[in-house]
Amino acid sequence: MKKILRLILGDQLNSNHSWFSEIDKNATYLIMEMMQEAEYTNHHIQKVVGFFLAMRNFAESIERQGHKVIYFSLDDQDNSQKLEENILKLIDRHGFDRFEYQLPDEYRLDQLLLELTKKLESKKSFSVRVVDTEHFLTERGFLKDFFKGKKTYLMETFYRSMRSKHDVLMDGKEPLTGKWNYDHENRNKLKDPLLLVKPKTFSKDVNTVVNMIRSKGVKTIGEIDEKNFDWPISREESMEALKYFCEKLLFRFGEYQDAMYDGDSFLFHSRLSFAMNVKMISPLEVVEYVEKYWLRHQDAIDVAQVEGFIRQIIGWREYMRGVYWAEMPGFAKLNFFDHKRKLPQFFWTGKTKMNCLKHAIEGSLKSAYAHHIQRLMVTGNFMLLAGIDPDEVDQWYLGIYIDAIEWVEITNTRGMSQFADGGIVGTKPYVSSANYIDKMSNYCESCFYKKNQKIGDRACPFNSLYWHFYARNEEKLSKNPRIGMAYRTLAKMKDAEAILKQAEDYLNQIEKL
Known part of the structure; x- marks a missing residue:
């Protein structure tokens, strides 16, 4: 033997x-x-x-x-x-x-x-x-074969195939409720903080492990409460977290999954990503557990809350892994905009006058976590507008988040967030001015900068950087059918020159923002 x-x-x-x-x-x-x-x-x-x-x-x-x-x-x-x-x-x-x-x-x-x-x-x-690891719903090469002959990988098409294949929220060949996607109902701002529920935590004393890590000279970032480590570290704890999510958080998840609030980093998110990414629980069992819970509680939980969560797992998570294996190793070198700027120091400290960035970064340093909109539309948005080198972007995201493993990190950052792949993952760059951040959060209310100003000492940097991004990348982006309106608007702006000058000034003093 x-x-x-x-x-x-x-x-x-x-x-x-x-x-x-x-x-x-x-x-x-x-x-x-x-x-x-x-x-x-x-x-x-x-x-x-x-x-x-x-x-x-x-x-x-x-x-x-x-x-x-x-x-x-x-x-x-x-x-x-x-x-x-x-x-x-x-x-x-x-x-x-x-x-x-x-x-x-x-x-x-x-x-x-x-x-x-x-x-x-x-x-x-x-x-x-x-x-095989016997964890994912698809094999490594599935996505590339699924989209063979196509220039881009359309996530919605893939998501629907996963729903059908695994009979999730389905009635035969059709979606159970008649609709595939409730994304438009997942974009609400949290206006009442009394709705918030405390996340499930797992208090553990980790002093011994921390001392060992430090004694070996491992360089780390961020903070830790050595007497109260609160992430699940076993299958049993992971299942507890899933049960808690369904009972306490699911009923509001979809409604507020894109919302940001400076009094709470977690909102209604499950915090199951670490447990899934180290495979203590599987994506299919999570999805099936959530679906069964909803079927028993349809009177209290709207389907939009459930579909939004399921889409993140069997749609987005599985899709991103497929992109990774379809495009690596070349994907890790893509830099569509040829961005070269260094990451500002405040990404390691949170010390910036921009309130949205301050809260997203400080929360990340404190808890090793930020939800997807904080990552995409606050930190990632700023990095893209400022022209940060995607190599630096990748290393920051890969290091700072407890759930970050390269297959899921790099496809979300270099692809979705930074558009460094030139459109493999997303059909357009995900950038915004202060308007979107204000629409989805309370960050702007107490910020040093003024959300409605484009020019002046206290003009929100996102406003001028947004237009500067489009202006400097016109040759690469103007023919994109999804963003033609931005260039038509820019051409009509009477104060465009002053706005672009404002952005240049901010970029030249980026460490002071």
Whole structure:
């Protein structure tokens, strides 16, 4: 019988994987905390802690079931801190003659393991086996095949196919309620803060883990309450968070999913993205749980609340993974606008007079989280308008959010947010002036800058930067049918020259904004 070493990466904590359906006495599972993974970008301290805690919990849970586990903590003396070195050393030490791993979701790790496979298969009588993670609804290459011959990947088409294939909110071949999409009902501003509900939290003392991370010299960003770490780090806690979302938050989710409020970073969002992205729970079970809950509570919960949530998971999340594997590695180098500006320092401190950016950045540093509209239409919007280098944009988003893994981060930032892909993900750049931010938040009410002013010392930077973005990119964007109106408006503006000069002044003193 083969003596098997099975690798489990930090985002492959799927206890329902077929590997664990029965005890294989010939298999040993390997899970590792490594400097290689802790330092490939500058991560938020809560992200590092969250991954390590979830990995440790997972190792303990499968060990209790009877599976053999080798676990390397970051401070383990036998830990070489590199994936390949650790694996090769263990194979030689324990006499493994077979290596198995689940397909990584990150191109970087995929290439690393392919190189390792070549080395291992050159060994006499040694074999390597690769299996699926059994997590996603589609295989890696599905989206590229689905849109074969098309120039762009239309998410709505993909979303409808996923709904039909998995019978989600469906009545035969038609949507259950007669409509596929309730996006227009998901764009409301929160006007009554009394509607807000506290998020589900999981209070844990993580002082020991934090001290270990710091003692090893891992460079991190952000804050952490070492006595009260509140992210789910087990399947059981993840299911608790899902149950809480349905019972306490779902009834308002769709209505306010795009809203922003400076008194609350989470609003009605589920905070399940970290749990799903490390695979403690699967997208299909989340969607099915939410759908079943709604079917039992249709008198209290409108379908628009539910469809908006389901679209984010089996539509957007699955779609973005498909784009990643269809377009990598070239996607990571795309820079359609040739943006080169450095990221302002206030993205690491939150110290800016722009209230929307201040709250979005401070909230991110404090909680390792911001919801999708804060990421897209506040921080991302500013980065695009200011011409920030997409390489810097990617590293900031990849590091600061607990749920950020490259397959979901880079497609959302370099694609959706920065339009650096030239239109693979989105059909137009997602930019706005202060008007949209004011429409969806209360940020403008107490801001140093004036939302209605385009010119002057206290004119909102978003207003002039918005027009400056279109003016400097006219050659690349003027033929886009979705934004022709912007250029017709710009051509008629009597104060256009002064507005563009205002933007230039702001860009020249960007660190002081």
